[in-house]
Amino acid sequence: MIRTALLVAGKDLRIELRSRVLLWQVVPFGVMALLLCGLALGPAHAGNSPAGPGLFYLVTLLVTLLMINRSQAVERTSGTRSSVATLGLDPAGVFLGKALALAVELWVTGLVLLAGAVLVLHTALHGALVALPSIAVTLGALAAAGTLYGALTAGGDGSATLLPVLALPAFAPLLIAGERSFSAALHGGALWEWWVIAAVALVAYLAVGILLYGVLEES
Amino acid sequence: MSSAESTPDLSPVSPPKSSSRGRWRSIGVLAVLALAILALLSQGLLHSLNYFETVDQVLAKRASLGTEVIRLEGVVKPGTITRTSSGASFVVTGSGDHQVYVVAHGSPPQLFQANIPVVVVGHFTTATSLTFDGTQILVKHTASYIAAHPARVKAPNGSVR
Amino acid sequence: MTKQLFPRLLGPVTLVLLALTAWLGLWVTPRDAVQGNLVRLVYVHPAVAWVALYVSFGTATIASVLYLWKRTRSIVMDRVAHCAMEVSVVFIVLTLITGSIWGRPTWGVWWAWDARLTSTAILGVLALGYLALRRANDDQALRARRSAVFAILAAINVPIIHFSVDWWKTLHQGATVFTANRTLLIHGLMAWTLLVSFLGFTLLFFWLLRARYRLEVSRERALSVSLDEALTLRRREGAF
Numbered sequence: 001m002i003r004t005a006l007l008v009a010g011k012d013l014r015i016e017l018r019s020r021v022l023l024w025q026v027v028p029f030g031v032m033a034l035l036l037c038g039l040a041l042g043p044a045h046a047g048n049s050p051a052g053p054g055l056f057y058l059v060t061l062l063v064t065l066l067m068i069n070r071s072q073a074v075e076r077t078s079g080t081r082s083s084v085a086t087l088g089l090d091p092a093g094v095f096l097g098k099a100l101a102l103a104v105e106l107w108v109t110g111l112v113l114l115a116g117a118v119l120v121l122h123t124a125l126h127g128a129l130v131a132l133p134s135i136a137v138t139l140g141a142l143a144a145a146g147t148l149y150g151a152l153t154a155g156g157d158g159s160a161t162l163l164p165v166l167a168l169p170a171f172a173p174l175l176i177a178g179e180r181s182f183s184a185a186l187h188g189g190a191l192w193e194w195w196v197i198a199a200v201a202l203v204a205y206l207a208v209g210i211l212l213y214g215v216l217e218e219s
Numbered sequence: 220m221s222s223a224e225s226t227p228d229l230s231p232v233s234p235p236k237s238s239s240r241g242r243w244r245s246i247g248v249l250a251v252l253a254l255a256i257l258a259l260l261s262q263g264l265l266h267s268l269n270y271f272e273t274v275d276q277v278l279a280k281r282a283s284l285g286t287e288v289i290r291l292e293g294v295v296k297p298g299t300i301t302r303t304s305s306g307a308s309f310v311v312t313g314s315g316d317h318q319v320y321v322v323a324h325g326s327p328p329q330l331f332q333a334n335i336p337v338v339v340v341g342h343f344t345t346a347t348s349l350t351f352d353g354t355q356i357l358v359k360h361t362a363s364y365i366a367a368h369p370a371r372v373k374a375p376n377g378s379v380r
Numbered sequence: 381m382t383k384q385l386f387p388r389l390l391g392p393v394t395l396v397l398l399a400l401t402a403w404l405g406l407w408v409t410p411r412d413a414v415q416g417n418l419v420r421l422v423y424v425h426p427a428v429a430w431v432a433l434y435v436s437f438g439t440a441t442i443a444s445v446l447y448l449w450k451r452t453r454s455i456v457m458d459r460v461a462h463c464a465m466e467v468s469v470v471f472i473v474l475t476l477i478t479g480s481i482w483g484r485p486t487w488g489v490w491w492a493w494d495a496r497l498t499s500t501a502i503l504g505v506l507a508l509g510y511l512a513l514r515r516a517n518d519d520q521a522l523r524a525r526r527s528a529v530f531a532i533l534a535a536i537n538v539p540i541i542h543f544s545v546d547w548w549k550t551l552h553q554g555a556t557v558f559t560a561n562r563t564l565l566i567h568g569l570m571a572w573t574l575l576v577s578f579l580g581f582t583l584l585f586f587w588l589l590r591a592r593y594r595l596e597v598s599r600e601r602a603l604s605v606s607l608d609e610a611l612t613l614r615r616r617e618g619a620f
Contacts, residue, residue, distance in 0.1 A: 328488030363565035
């Protein structure tokens with residue numbers, strides 16, 4: 001299972017590295033969304049706004065949706081499905097691999113967005129650094145949940161528009177947990193409480209994915 | 220699906236290595252899932268999802284609150300309600316002698332009355348004062364229902380929370 | 381004969397119970413000491429919410445689990461899950477509407493960002509997402525599998541909604557009937573009317589579910605018949 005996971009994760013990351021979709025499409029989109037958040041708040045409120053952590057996670061969610069679609073599109077290219085089927089790969093391993101690859105991509109994008117938030121929204125740098133572990137775990141949970149929901153919607157009619165409807169309600173608790181622990185890192189408060197919740201969500205989504213990914217992919 | 224159909228003569232995929240191994244893994248994963256949920260439940264459950272803070276809680280951390288906007292919950296003390304031109308002023312109480320004087324703007328809801336629990340959105344007027352400047356009053360009614368004319372219905376024990 | 385009796389009686393009994401609820405709730409039961417006539421919403425909103433969260437969503441979830449379990453996998457389970465979820469959407473929307481109507485005069489607001497209200501709204505979006513997911517796939521087996529998995533994932537929200545009023549301090553009131561220390565907070569005729577309303581709306585669910593299920597079966601049959609007809613026509617064209 002672990003070997004399959006590393007194999008799949010390596011494959012996905014190599015594809016991402018060579019196609020540079022992440023670099024040229026997803027990251028610029030995220031930065032633009034962050035700028036739009038600043039514009040929506042207005043010049044008087046954009047700097048050091050209490051909404052900063054929430055907006056950071058909102059933009060991250062939008063970026064995640066794009067990346068889930070991308071992660072599933074890679075799987076749908078001609079020949080991939082049949083070769084995965086004939087190789088007899090463990091579906092749980094495939095799930096873990098895709099979730100790991102997505103998590104790595106999200107961590108990279110998250111760092112860029114965090115830097116953007118510090119620069120544009122004047123989020124305190126020290127607080128942002130304190131929030132890093134919780135952001136890493138929350139993005140990990142997003143990646144696990146996203147891989148599951150990506151597989152649920154992949155292939156059908158309009159899967160790109162279906163994904164947000166199905167995934168965003170599931171992401172809502174993660175948004176709350178991430179936002180609260182980020183706010184706690186900035187202004188003091190229950191940092192660990194929310195960090196634990198994100199970690200539990202990560203474990204829960206990984207467990208559900210390991211159990212059910214095979215059911216979704218079997219044909 | 221269509222790509223699988225068009226591929227000629229797919230040799231059969233070898234059967235899963237052993238179903239018992241898969242079953243043990245499922246059981247293990249479910250156990251981890253149960254543990255995770257228990258861990259969540261033992262965490263004192265996400266206290267910051269609370270809709271409001273009680274008078275007691277607010278007074279306990281009065282110093283750190285400053286003039287931050289909060290939602291304050293307390294019971295309206297009888298005899299303290301004064302209707303003003305812009306709203307109402309009254310005293311909300313917690314347990315014991317904990318109480319906060321509220322000056323609220325905007326018309327209070329229909330059910331607003333003495334002895335009813337309310338949630339007031341607003342902030343303290345200064346960093347140290349105990350006067351609360353309310354922008355909205357929400358009535359938090361209880362889950363018990365008592366007949367207005369008790370003679371018409373029989374309450375088995377008569378005691379209602 | 382007896383097999384036919386129960387389904388036939390379902391509709392009339394439902395209507396009688398709902399009419400009884402309306403009569404008791406609007407004319408017979410007394411006004412509440414605090415809420416006055418607003419208390420009469422207690423004979424609608426809790427029962428509708430009960431059906432939305434537990435009866436219909438529960439039916440959809442159990443049917444989904446039974447579908448995924450290989451020993452009980454059948455198209456019947458898939459159809460039941462689909463139909464129950466559709467009814468659930470209706471009841472969740474009704475829950476939110478009746479709650480809103482009750483909230484405005486009592487709390488003073490139509491909507492509050494309270495744990496129970498927010499999680500119920502999210503459940504509504506999840507139920508709509510389930511229906512959207514079903515529309516997106518044409519392959520029956522794939523659609524059934526995916527929607528079953530999604531229904532189970534969505535059902536995690538139901539216990540959260542149920543316990544939200546105990547776990548967190550919410551504007552929404554706590555339980556009246558299923559209280560922690562098992563004391564009923566409603567008495568006499570008001571309690572009986574509440575019970576009648578719960579029975580009435582629960583039966584209404586099963587009535588609607590049955591009608592929807594039969595509609596689904598006819599729809600599938602009509603689809604296959606029209607396909608057969610089209611094929612026959614096409615073959616006849618070829619004969620010339």
